[in-house]
Amino acid sequence: DFQMTQSPSSLSAPVGSRVTITCRASQAINNYLAWYQQKPGKVPKLLIYAASTLQSGVPSRFSGSGSGTDFTLTISSLQAEDVATYYCQKYNSAPWTFGQGTKVDIK
């Protein structure tokens, strides 16, 4: 089974801090990696596609990097409105597996 492993599963950090979430694919997926943000009770929102391309309208404090099997989502300066769960997803081919999610909170 294909797996996308995110870490950590949750984190708490002060406003203004730098936050990093990692995602590891069980096989190479080139750069077909997307990051989504889901706030409580809301629909997932696409933040980054192609591993590092910021979706239009997403604040520039969000960035993505990586290729092959290892990827990173970084929030350069955490804001209160960034409280959410973040998911990575591979989309090069079936299965379109999601990571298990990283819950981000404010300390």
Next chain:
Amino acid sequence: EVQLLESGGGLVQPGGSLRVSCAASGFTFRNFDMGWVRQAPGKGLEWVSSIKSSGIEKYYAGSVKGRFTISRDNSRNTLYLQMNSLKAEDTAIYYCATGTTYSSSWYHWGQGTLVTVSS
């Protein structure tokens, strides 16, 4: 404006069947691959099934293969998910989603429809 509107969710008994739909508007539906994603209460996102724009190629997660069938009607701009032999663990919000002309990652999502499997 792209809109995806799911419908057909509800309460069904274990072993029962249900068909959920996703009505699409605001884009050329027949040109885009589509997918279903579900989210059980308090849990993460789980990819369920995807279908290519032509409707010929279909893909399923192992947890639903053999029980769920994805289909589309490009003349009606509608995506379907037929769910048979439902189990309690299929209880979730079911979202349809699609990409854009520049990326097949899922930019557009519906609001979801809740399927509850319980006796």
